[in-house]
Amino acid sequence: MFSKVLVANRGAIARRIIRACSELGIASVAVYSEADAGAPYLEEASEAHALAGNTAAETYLNASALLKVLQSSGADALHPGYGFLAEKADFARSVISTGAAFIGPDPKWLAAMGDKVAARKLMADAGFPVFPGSEPLENLDQALAAAQMLGYPLMLKPSAGGGGIGMRVVRDAKELKKGFGLSQKMAMAAFADSGIYLESYLATPRHVEFQLLGDNDGRVVHVHERDCSIQRRHQKVIEESPAPGLDRGEVKVMADRAAETAERLGYNNVGTLETLRDTSGGYGFLEMNTRIQVEHGVTEAVTGLDLLAEQIRLAAGARLPVIPELRGHALEARIYAEDPRSHMPSTGVLQLFRYPVLEGVRVETGYCEGQAVTPYYDPLLAKVIGWGVTREQAIGRVLIGLRAFSVQGVKTNIPLLTRVLEDGEFLRGHVHTGFLQDFL
């Protein structure tokens, strides 16, 4: 087992990793930008090192600064969390070349799944279903030809991308002509790679993802599914497990296939295989996230597993844990610092930031009262995870948690979250990825 882990991240996930380290008896090293100097988890870590500057590029994306802290702190492993450098193969290799462990899968997986077109091909070749799509497209002429073959509507997607950036639905050639250049530009700006491809666009699919765990001896198991259909602009807002209203047999077939495919390919450590499910029950590969995810707590709540601790153990060479059966229902609502009507990001000092301790409700946050919410990082303020014997109870507990959450100083989406959780269609489990957009 490791003796000291560098937590190369910020916010809720940094705090969560520090907690897992402390429960495993491992020392933790936090890092922080100038803007994050007041973060509550800096005191919870065994030690904390300042990173000069504020922008992500200067701090949490600054590989050389992080590698310096890795060496000066004497940490023997680095946990990248999610976002920032978590899926950068070069960074993972640099960490490993110092002699420390990278807590994640083999870096070749970060590269393989980072290229979205290559990832689709890899999964299809390994026998996992994918929806029709194109090869990488160099120019508009190629795109128009590919679109003619595939048929509209289609989705333009950056091949290096994720998180919805640069994605665009095109319903005809005119929209493709207009959108192609824009998507290329966005992809270039966000990922320094203008590669674009087309994929068939499903109108009202569900986002169903499978949590996988792999050990270094070539075994992969699934820890059931999460439904993350409540999204806005491809950013998840509400996640739950199990997926409401789906036939358990159908889900199990896909979960088993996801684990078998990853095992055949030799995947190790935690990962999530994301799929879209069309209205007739067909599934297609969306992407694979080669890291812990924001919504891991949902799976923890319905299985009792500590996924962060398991991830660290697996990276240290441990065997897979025994996978428990699903128990009850869990649901997570993400509190974002944004205007609930305009969805504009909201920054400011948290004059009030209080949340309840309630039975069956877990709050994960990297913020505390008095801290500033700045424009430098993503708008996630907190996650509220509710567990219940039934879906209704889980929803009710999240609602109680959200209503008792007091935030002043920034605007939040809490009013929107509570409206969704009280909506009749949502309560009936009639969710799809366009639900939130239709709801607004």
Add this chain to the structure above:
Amino acid sequence: MARHEVESEVQGRVWKIEVSVGDRVEEGDVLLILESMKMEIPVESTITGSVAELRVKLEEAVEEDQVLAVLESD
């Protein structure tokens, strides 16, 4: 001719400027794109007319309610 100040709705940074002083713009045209909390926020023209002033530069940090540009309606 009336002058219209275009203000920032957020604290952030200027990611892209899509127009120049003197350009004709229509209501809904994107003037510039701000970046805040990893989101790109397009700032659109609220009138049809021309760009009289650009008060920000690329990469510049902007505050909420800061005037970004001044437009002149026809």
